[in-house]
Amino acid sequence: MRGLGAAFARPFRRAWRATFGTRRSLSIVVTLTIVAFAVGFASNYWLPQRLGYTLLFGLCLAALWTWSSGQGVRVRMSRSRDRVQAGESIIERFEVINNSMIPKLWLEVAEESDLPGHTAQFVTSLSRSSHRNWRVQTTCHRRGVYNLGPITVRSSDPFDIFSRELRFGHRRGLVVYPRALELPRYSAPPANLPGEGRFRRRTHYVTPNASGIRDYEAGDSVNRIHWKSSLRTGSLKVKTFELDPASHLWVVLDLSSQDHVGSGDDATIETAVTVAASVVRLFINQSRSVGLMMFGERLDVIEPDRGSQHFGRILESLAVAQPIGSVPVASILYQQSRRWGRHTTVIVVTASTDPRWQGAIRTLTQRGVKVAVALLDLESWGGRAGAAGTAAELRALGVQVNVVRQGEYIPAVMVGQIPGGPLMSGPAASADPAGGTGNGAATSQPAAQMALEDVAEVSRPEAIDGSESVDEQAAVQ
Template sequence: MAGSHPVTGGEDDRGPLRAAFGGLTTRGRSFLAAGGAAAVCAYALGQPDLLRVGVLLAALPVLCVLVLHRTRSRVAAARRLTPARVAAGSEARVHLRVENVARIPSGLLLLQDRVPYVLGPRPRFVLDRIEPGGRREVTYRVRSDARGRYPLGPLQLRLADPFGMVELSRSFNAYDLMTVLPRIDALPPVRLGGDSTGHGEGTRRTIAVAGDDDIIPRDYRHGDDLRRVHWRSTAHRGSLMVRREEQPLRARCTVLLDTRRGGFMGAGPESPFERAVSGAASAVAHMMTQGYDVRLVTDTGTLLPGPDTEARDAGEVTGLIMDALAVIDHSPDNGMEKARAALRGVDSGLLIAFLGTVGSAQLAELGPMRQRATGAVAFVAAGQLDPAFEADRLHRLQQAGWTALAHYPGVPLARLWQQAALELAGSGRGPY
């Protein structure tokens, strides 16, 4: 659950009274005019009683202005977003809390929170008077089918007195950000590589394989097996040291996302590009649950997590990649050379690619990337160009060693994932 964020602040709450008098309604202005006319008539006719009536008529709206002007600066508000990160098509709740910190009751309050049109209509609420120190809370829902990062706020507040004489507005500065993540499809439990922990034959490695000289010992702890005592370190440090337990290194998986503008046609939640982004997010989430160390690389050379990333566990890495996929857009690049350069010298492990339309230049760059990976599967956006052309490019990608499948609109990724596993098993190349 997202925390509560205060949204107090905004325009100068101690602004001149002249601005406050600008909030007089038609009724308030009429009372002022009637009071002035009564005072003039009382002076002209010499009627002191009429003067008292005029003063009363004019004093009422003035008093309402003074009270509301003071109350406006004594109203605090806070917003809580639950949750702050949602998948496309899911709902989030926004909780608004308004508190009267003044010593006098507030008047009628009208709340309006600014939200982008893709999240729905602007919510509006009417709150009755709030007692001194009292608070009110209202809730509304937001939903988006399009991934992205959207601002919520600022909150606009309008106060009105019980007599309808004055309406004063106040706009807060603070706003919150709602992150809409790509749609994540559940993939079948079949594996494109390794066992359930990401350690298949040929990929299960331990620290001990590096040799005795590369082992980093640690201090002896009560209960440690004495057979694991590292005598060389013990003699060097002067205290009992033992070898660390053999710890298997997790298998690696690299998800390649093609963002070239020329590789995709159309726009909208069901466009080929959005299907590719959703597929990449689904693959990242699935491989993380399978125990893999997962990286995301794009055609622009962006690598997440990068060498300077401070994310420490799988949850942080998944959040980092998903946040990047939430706002990723088309790139002007026309090739895969930057992605190839980003993976140079990196153990890419199993390579899973989500590609747009590929030409001869991209095929020439994808071939060497396959050679550096323990296995390669490509889901290629189809249905954009001539079927014969797309079939030829798919065949050439398969000849380069990729397990390539056409991803047509309306075809679930789970079905293609199952098909890829079957093709790998049938060809004798899987699981990786």
């Protein structure tokens, strides 16, 4: 019986919260109406009775006003793009339309959003059969995935006794990529290039290496048709291509929670992600095959590839990277070392000073893997010391080390090895060649060569190992 009574009372509690529980003006007017009627009928005096009727009529009029103010209202919204880089802006255009013959004297329009710094709220009034337009520009300062929408339109009577809310649209995602700065003086140690023959593999890109021909398929570009073979065989033939023998490059980002400090834009994770994105951008622009590996909630591995679409996939993973991992970078390097051989360069971005991962680096270098390290100095962020000793030990192993400290200009710190000279890194190389200094994560740089907003998700074709036999119908001339 108790459960049945609670179920019966639940709708009444909800109705109370939706009306009297949140509408103070409605509670006051209803209370005054009841008191006026009670006093009037008890005393048989006309004044309280007329006051009660007046208040009751006012309640009905306010309810009708609120209902009519939401009739015929429509909202349209368009956004310039759904993917931007940190520091860039998005532009939203709103159009509020009144399709009814009743003017709208008070409409509050607001867009729900969790994007920092985004405010899309305004109040308007509309005459009959009219519309109003707004333009909202928001600068995206912090990487991540955010939701914008839906749009809420609220209307009420002049005394705010009743209110009505209308929702338009749905939630739409916005991806803010991390900053990817230009690194004009950075270079990673080159790995041993594989020889010709068995290390070649087919690719869907056009390269100088035409390996054979195949039958034409719908969607093939006309410039890939091999006309001599087509005339000789009587059917259209398309050239196939192979990649140049080149080493793969891996970026390993440490997301262990014990190796990061700070919060907000000044956190070490923001600098680490900016460094990783900048390195990826550099080698993608050089048409190198770049992969990404990091361990947050789970192991996230993006196999090496090249091109703007692959760059977009890496940036999307870096946009949501957070230092919540429990696996130290040493364990990742030991467990995943089977992926890397003498034809691989590994760039580790970490703030760890644990001697165990230095042993993992030693193991990789003994196997012929070329290693470079971008080491964040936690002491400059108010954390533990030891980065200088770790950098010295790694350099003794022949590893290229770039020490990044808080507030330093990242492109000036990320400097490669000068032939015949020492490694330039740290304070000695932290001066901006243009004379400027500052936090690289907050420095405006020229836009990337990739059009990030045009990046689309496509399935990555499987690489065909060069050791497999290729059924060539004719030699490419």
